[in-house]
Amino acid sequence: MNDKVLVEMHDVRQHFPVRKAGGRKAVLYAVNGIDLTIFPGETLGLVGESGCGKSTLGKCVLGLHKLSGGQILFENNDISTLKGEALKTFRRKVQLIFQDPSSSLNPRRRAEEILTDPFAIHGLLTPDERRTRIRELCDMVGLSQNYLGRYAHEMSGGQKQRIGIARAIALHPQLIVCDEPVSALDVSIQAQVINLLQDLQQQLGMTYVFISHNLSVVEHCCQRIGVMYLGRIVELASSEELYREPLHPYTQALISAIPTIGENTGNRITLSGDLPSPTSPPPGCTFHTRCPYAADRCREEIPELTEKAPGHFAACHYAGEAGK
């Protein structure tokens, strides 16, 4: 890993005003105090269940939300202060790949038009150069050039996702946020797209933030993984370490909940209850309502994310002790 830092997040908070049933105002704490560093060239995984704030955090990194608190530095510049030309340059450096390839491609435009957009928006290349570049992109993502004349509905899920990937890499970004890039695809296609993303990363030296609810996919793709629960990171470690020795009870439960081939599920940890609402997160450790080891201290005191072993962080008062 490099000592250089690409993105630095300090106490990032993203709160949304919502209305509950009956019109009462409430605040949804989507991301609630996250400190995280992204190093160039790595793939950082964010994993968690729906509503844990992983997608919101991804969008914060791209500068798509006005933060409610905290700061995000991209190459040492605070992204909230970027304006004009500087903002445009930042936008070229960061890109997004979406979950659902059907709804992220305009149904009324052909693939070629969709792929022209990045160049048109940033006023790059001549029309001829654009055409050549688009064909290059097609080769890179393994899509036949015949598809350029097609509309989204004329392509399969895997092909549409390849267009989405081609669009994201068109301007040589440094950072791509992949938000559930393979969740909507069939297993056999999933593997193709994962391999493609890894090949492109090697070729182009990009950094990925890989968001997924699927821990096996994240473990396969990423060097480091952050496990999120109710807007916070509860554990952060290298993917080998996280799987070999999960310290947080939530991570332990998450790993054991995945039905895996060739594994006896006899001693599975089944969490009781549902994810609490992010509009009223429980006091103390947000996980205490479902944690099998919760003690009095957990109900009152919020555990900080601290380094328990070199490079292995966990936010739990009893990290590593619980469950042994």
Add this chain to the structure above:
Amino acid sequence: METLLEIKKLNVAFQYGKSSTQVISDLSLTVNPNERLGIVGESGSGKSVTSLAVMRLLPEKAVEISGEILFKGQDILKLSESEMQAVRGNRISMIFQEPMTSLNPIHTCGRQIAESVMLHSNATRKEAHIRALELLEQCGIPSPEQRMREYPHQLSGGMRQRIMIAIALACDPELLIADEPTTALDVTIQAQILELMKSLRKDRNMGIIMITHDLGIVYDFCDRVVVVYTGEVVESAPVTKLFSEPLHPYTEGLIGALPRLGTRTDRLEAVEGMVPDAGNMPLGCHFSPRCKYASERCGQEHPKLITLRDGRQVRCFQAEERLG
């Protein structure tokens, strides 16, 4: 032992405009009492259509249906609509993927459970209410009295799926068909639902057909698996055999394409290409264009499903030759 369900050479074709497309061809399978059969396949493989055929709920565009579906020796396809109503929801029940769209948003959960009890027995409203409460308790729903009065939108995804299960179990069915019951749920909730289904089956002695694209769930939940591809059975085997010694290249591909926790590989073995269009089936073996073992014969001749001595079935020339 009498088989619970036997599907013999089921064929279903859908009509699109003037042309019709074969979605299921010559599909045969059996479910024994108390057995958990998994049907695995990718989207468009015909796994859901098979389950709808058993429930006699195929859409109107399903014009050509032939073959036999024997439920305890009685051909379901020959029953009249009123006879079918005595079977559907009563002796064979179904759980659908998306609990939000399968529950009625304008009725309370209690009423929807009680409704199916009253529909299939002579229970009075009061008796049905008591039965509904019992069912909710069995499905592990906390404070069932209160949940009875609530509407589907007030519940979380996991709770809604429990309500669906309660409705499906209302009449003590002999066969339960679960069509991707946990796909819309988070992993920790999925683990809860799978545990619940396991324990409910033990108490009730019913057969379950689990339709899924997730091989992990199959390994965890099922006794026997049928792998379908383009509307055909390509392999059928007991779970442990299927994973330790897959016979069909497609099964092998699906298993290889799956990222697995704890076993680090640099690259996933993707199955190249994609599922062919139903209207544009390749000549010969349907999997041959994607198969890394395909020979000339595979591209010309359509393999038959053969049964091995140990009862496993496979549709592949290569396997045939290999196993004599």
